[in-house]
């Protein structure tokens with residue numbers, strides 16, 4: 001028997017219903033905010049992720065599903081959605097249009113991580129990317145949109161925010177941080193030591209408890225932001241206060257992807273174990289330029305679908321559509337014709353074998369149909385059908401024509 005690969009899952013029945021419910025709810029909210037659907041390829045040139053997510057990030061350095069295709073091209077299964085959407089924005093020359101563009105997407109992402117609860121190798125994201133809007137109002141709006149999606153799904157969350165500064169305030173801060181880290185390097189873990197060289201900001205995100213206690217004294221970027229970044233971050237917090245959205249400023253929130261500047265945020269749930277981030281995002285004003293487009297400010301987010309599956313409150317199931325069956329073999333084909341006609345507008349479950357009344361009524365409950373429609377001997381003789389409304393319990397016999 002061939003099973004799915006490690007860290008990959010089939011979704012069916014209750015799980016796939018949850019999946020569809022999450023996606024349709026998120027789409028409904030995203031459309032209200034003016035987002036339109038974008039579909040980009042799962043396979044992209046590896047260079048795209050190297051240049052966007054960043055060579056020194058864990059995602060690119062350790063977790064890529066990367067291979068050479070039959071034409072000798074270095075390709076990669078996308079580990080996230082933003083890079084592909086930005087690539088499409090530039091390839092489609094949308095950077096040369098004055099209009100602001102907003103896209104939503106959903107689909108599978110691939111990261112060769114060590115699988116555990118809430119961490120898969122193939123997982124799904126729903127994401128949004130907004131191009132052309134430099135205002136911090138857009139950061140606020142995007143955060144409220146994620147909150148609205150979670151509210152609509154009945155999911156509780158905590159919001160963490162931080163600012164990652166800009167090319168003016170980040171480099172001097174980075175230098176400052178590197179000298180602090182170099183001084184304490186002997187006591188930091190091997191991963192942190194490697195990162196001091198390659199990506200010092202990511203040291204702040206180390207999960208090792210000893211490192212975290214040493215890092216409590218580290219310089220904080222939030223105290224060293226330039227005037228523009230500081231004003232924007234204060235504006236963001238005051239907007240969130242005014243909107244009554246609770247948040248925590250987490251100075252260690254640096255995100256695992258290198259393209260962010262200014263606003264970074266994560267939504268976490270304390271009900272799902274250690275992999276608690278249910279959505280993440282932020283501003284990435286330089287990425288369009290890095291990928292050879294005209295400078296275009298941008299901000300976005302992605303929700304991890306599998307992580308919120310068990311948190312979602314599903315709407316109460318309602319009886320729906322028709323169950324149709326024959327109680328004499330001669331009526332089977334009439335039932336099939338009737339069902340096909342009805343299916344132009346309604347959900348119909350059809351039983352192909354002729355059965356007794358009780359057996360059909362069990363089928364009605366199993367299909368959770370609103371109406372039972374049966375043809376027995378009398379109905380066949382009179383060209384009628386027997387219908388029962390399973391909610392009002394009303395029964396009637398009506399003329400039947402195909």
Ligand code: HAM
Nearest residue numbers: 080082119120123277278279280281282300301302304
């Ligand atoms: P990310 O934080 O890497 O951001 O991923 C977003 C969400 O995807 C996470 O919060 C988590 O819920 C889910 N996720 C990530 N890795 C896994 C995994 N191995 N298994 C299950 N779920 C996972 C991004 O991907 C950015 N592209 C978000 C963004 C969009 N930023 C701006 N625009």
